[in-house]
Amino acid sequence: KQEVTQIPAALSVPEGENLVLNCSFTDSAIYNLQWFRQDPGKGLTSLLLIQSSQREQTSGRLNASLDKSSGRSTLYIAASQPGDSATYLCAACFRGSARQLTFGSGTQLTVLP
Amino acid sequence: SAVISQKPSRDICQRGTSLTIQCQVDSQVTMMFWYRQQPGQSLTLIATANQGSEATYESGFVIDKFPISRPNLTFSTLTVSNMSPEDSSIYLCSVESYRGQRSGQYFGPGTRLTVT
Numbered sequence: 305k306q307e308v309t310q311i312p313a314a315l316s317v318p319e320g321e322n323l324v325l326n327c328s329f330t331d332s333a334i335y336n337l338q339w340f341r342q343d344p345g346k347g348l349t350s351l352l353l354i355q356s357s358q359r360e361q362t363s364g365r366l367n368a369s370l371d372k373s374s375g376r377s378t379l380y381i382a383a384s385q386p387g388d389s390a391t392y393l394c395a396a397c398f399r400g401s402a403r404q405l406t407f408g409s410g411t412q413l414t415v416l417p
Numbered sequence: 418s419a420v421i422s423q424k425p426s427r428d429i430c431q432r433g434t435s436l437t438i439q440c441q442v443d444s445q446v447t448m449m450f451w452y453r454q455q456p457g458q459s460l461t462l463i464a465t466a467n468q469g470s471e472a473t474y475e476s477g478f479v480i481d482k483f484p485i486s487r488p489n490l491t492f493s494t495l496t497v498s499n500m501s502p503e504d505s506s507i508y509l510c511s512v513e514s515y516r517g518q519r520s521g522q523y524f525g526p527g528t529r530l531t532v533t
Contacts (some may be wrong), residue, residue: 330438338521347509348460353521393496395522403513404450405522413526 306331306398310408315357317384317417325379325411332372335397338405339379342391346396351392352379384415419444419514421525430500430532437496438528440510444489447513452526453484454507463508466493500532 305346307330317323323402334368336355340348352368354377360369367380391412395405420443430436448467452460463470463483472485472516486494497504507527514523 336521339522345529347507348511348524350523352522395460397522403448404461404462405463405511407461409459 306396306401306406308394308396308408310392310394311364312406312411313409315348315353316416317382319386321384321415322380322382323348323413324386325381325392325413327377327379327408328400329375329377329406330342331396331398332375334372334397335399335403337368337370337377337394337396339366339377340393340395344383344391345369348393370392381413384413386415386417388415389413419446419512419523421510421512421523423508423510423525423528425528426526427529427531428485431533432501434500435446435496435498436500436530437494438508438530440493440495440525442491442512443515447490449487449493450511450522451485451495452509452524454509456505459472460509461525463495474514497530500530502532505532 309328338353339351342348352360354370365382370377391410393410395407422440422441431467451463453459462475463478464474464490466472466487468487468490484496507526507529509527511524
């Protein structure tokens, strides 16, 4: 069964700290992996997309990596800010699927001022 | 990136009634997806909607409960039929967009449904 797991479920850090969110997936045959941000009661905002042929993507203070052989992806957030507080979801598009995403359960991040 | 809107943004409905959720995209897309996010949970795919064909439902979801329309390449509707409190969720539509660095799957703002 193709699954995506995120650990930890919740994380609290002081402002300014660098942090890493983890995502693992059970099947290395993926088209891509995408990281999203969800604020309470809101929809999803796409942060970064990594194609299966890529190892990382960067956008501002965010860097996402992909290691298919180990079935892992990380989202690195540099110099965290209170405005980064949200739930972060990773989702994999597995080969053999009809391009739909399989989501992890998310990591709820709180950045303390 | 694709711009997606959904209507209504939220609703409170009575048990046994039905609600139709609309999803509008600012560009033509082949595939649209409908997801459900139950309280405190992650997203689960309900079905994939392609224009000109029947929607494809995931295990645990059936057409009688969640009928979907896809009349053209920019619009889709999801109906939640004969609602019960267990249907209280956020319902989101999404599309794939292929635009270089901005490629990926994009989501509408969601429809928050509460069934009493």
